[in-house]
Amino acid sequence: MEVHEVEIVMSAVSETQYPTTGYPEIGLVGRSNVGKSSLTNVLINRKSLARTSSQPGKTRTLNFYEVEHQLYFVDVPGYGYAKVSKKEREKFGVMIEHYMTTREQLRGVVQLVDSRHAPSADDVSMHEWLRYYDIPVLVVGTKVDKIKPGVRNKAESLIRKTLNMDGETELVLFSAETKMGKDKVWDWIESHIGG
Numbered sequence: 001m002e003v004h005e006v007e008i009v010m011s012a013v014s015e016t017q018y019p020t021t022g023y024p025e026i027g028l029v030g031r032s033n034v035g036k037s038s039l040t041n042v043l044i045n046r047k048s049l050a051r052t053s054s055q056p057g058k059t060r061t062l063n064f065y066e067v068e069h070q071l072y073f074v075d076v077p078g079y080g081y082a083k084v085s086k087k088e089r090e091k092f093g094v095m096i097e098h099y100m101t102t103r104e105q106l107r108g109v110v111q112l113v114d115s116r117h118a119p120s121a122d123d124v125s126m127h128e129w130l131r132y133y134d135i136p137v138l139v140v141g142t143k144v145d146k147i148k149p150g151v152r153n154k155a156e157s158l159i160r161k162t163l164n165m166d167g168e169t170e171l172v173l174f175s176a177e178t179k180m181g182k183d184k185v186w187d188w189i190e191s192h193i194g195g
């Protein structure tokens, strides 16, 4: 998709604030700092519409990005960030879980994992959880520019194995720096929002 028009529609802290246009939605989940905002910016060809930061845990709300009056990317708060209070984390958890299990417009979720390391226990639970609820999922291994081309296959197998991915679930290695993988991610998204 050639993206020309994007606006942040809503930073929602509760369901009453979710958009009501009915456009399909694609969620983005992953640990804090994994590169969700960076992926969003690359997909929509913007330098910094989605706020990125080196301080983990900055994104605290569900952020809906409206793309070309056709769909929303929904940037979901990072999990596994220890510094927010337990109570606050639980509150986010409930909001995310409710959104992902009840939202009719949600067509699929892009799960981001850091391709430099084996997926964490949180990543594994998240993947299991998405599969349990039958939510279509694309796994994206981020920051692939930071690993040598020669070990990328190995990184890919490690992600597949650790997450217990089934053969049908797609995995794309991605870099926000080089934009590697961008078209594949778009292809997956377009095939899940069509019709």
Ligand code: GTP
Pocket (backbone or CB within 6 Å): 030, 031, 032, 033, 034, 035, 036, 037, 038, 039, 051, 052, 053, 054, 055, 056, 057, 058, 059, 077, 078, 142, 143, 144, 145, 146, 174, 175, 176, 177
């Ligand atoms: P939260 O909003 O805190 O959950 O983080 P996030 O998942 O949105 O991560 P964000 O996109 O803000 O990226 C975190 C840091 O990683 C930033 O310093 C980015 O510049 C860096 N980063 C993200 N993607 C890449 C990538 O593909 N390659 C490299 N080298 N750095 C990246």
Ligand code: MG
Pocket (backbone or CB within 6 Å): 036, 037, 038, 051, 052, 058, 059, 075
């Ligand atoms: Mg972010």
